[in-house]
Amino acid sequence: MSVDLKGRSFLTLMDYTPEEIRYLLELAAALKAEKKAGIRKKRLEGKNIVLLFEKTSTRTRCAFEVAAMDEGAGVTYLDSKSSQMGKKESLPDTARVLGRFFDGIEYRGYSQSVVEQLAKYSGVPVFNGLTDTDHPTQALADVLTMTENIKKPLDRCRLVFCGDTRNNIAYCLMYICAKLGIHFVGCGPEELAPAEEAVRRCAGAAKESGAVIEHISDPYKAVEGADVLYTDIWASMGEEELIPQRVKLLTPYRVTERLFEATGNPECIFLHCLPSFHDFETVMAAEQMKLGYDIREVENEVFFSPRSKVFDEAENRLHTIKAVLVALLGDEK
Ligand code: CP
Numbered sequence: 001m002s003v004d005l006k007g008r009s010f011l012t013l014m015d016y017t018p019e020e021i022r023y024l025l026e027l028a029a030a031l032k033a034e035k036k037a038g039i040r041k042k043r044l045e046g047k048n049i050v051l052l053f054e055k056t057s058t059r060t061r062c063a064f065e066v067a068a069m070d071e072g073a074g075v076t077y078l079d080s081k082s083s084q085m086g087k088k089e090s091l092p093d094t095a096r097v098l099g100r101f102f103d104g105i106e107y108r109g110y111s112q113s114v115v116e117q118l119a120k121y122s123g124v125p126v127f128n129g130l131t132d133t134d135h136p137t138q139a140l141a142d143v144l145t146m147t148e149n150i151k152k153p154l155d156r157c158r159l160v161f162c163g164d165t166r167n168n169i170a171y172c173l174m175y176i177c178a179k180l181g182i183h184f185v186g187c188g189p190e191e192l193a194p195a196e197e198a199v200r201r202c203a204g205a206a207k208e209s210g211a212v213i214e215h216i217s218d219p220y221k222a223v224e225g226a227d228v229l230y231t232d233i234w235a236s237m238g239e240e241e242l243i244p245q246r247v248k249l250l251t252p253y254r255v256t257e258r259l260f261e262a263t264g265n266p267e268c269i270f271l272h273c274l275p276s277f278h279d280f281e282t283v284m285a286a287e288q289m290k291l292g293y294d295i296r297e298v299e300n301e302v303f304f305s306p307r308s309k310v311f312d313e314a315e316n317r318l319h320t321i322k323a324v325l326v327a328l329l330g331d332e333k
């Protein structure tokens, strides 16, 4: 049976079958090879998309813009300061209007219910560019990076996410692992264990794919045998006031060289969605350090090691987001 995703929204990977996810990954790999070979096909010619950002972004915004432009689509960017959304116009009205102008809508912001409402009222495909509880285009890029760097089949891989195991990145990784049969280990303190509801959502998919989804609080036990060691910042966008509390809770989960070596797997790769605090060269890391808080979730020795694939992973945001746009909006060429 061939996969047809035309006209669908991309709100969470939990809405997609394993076959559909594998199709998007294969399409991303093909589009990446095509771009490297200098081939341009303009499968989105005549289409226009709008990017709504209520939180800041480097990778996701640039990936949507470059992917759309590579394929011939027009792009409009709106942030909360420069649009009426949520202030002078309700979300359903904004969605209804944008649906009259655009062929697709990307949204980054807070509640997952916003992407759901945009999809409900706009009548056009909506793409989730990160909410408080999901980041599905990130998970696609992460798994594409795994397939490029790990020789074993995905359903024999163990991915360990160290840190805030109830943030958007931990959740989207848990979802894609459940769908594709990857062993997912959430490694963090019990206080930040994933919500029961999120774990319950994965149970059916994990049963079907054979994935193991587990939470282990002891970092040295959790990382044993990992094929991927993954981490993310300790306080997500909008949670900055929690930094003191998070530093206290998460310092034992910092990805140090010693922890990385404890995987016992010389082939283990390091992944991170980025942006990352791995030194004190950013304004925020330096300011927090002055206040006595070391917010580094990973050390430079791991971040810049040959086993770190974080910049390949960042590049793969472009190819995977392009696959989503082409599959959901594009014309065959
Ligand atoms: N990984 C990621 O989503 O990066 P940005 O916040 O820069 O988009």
Ligand code: NVA
Pocket (backbone or CB within 6 Å): 130, 167, 168, 169, 232, 233, 235, 236, 237, 273, 274, 275
């Ligand atoms: N958890 C991070 C991910 C950034 C891509 C945040 O939400 O800020």
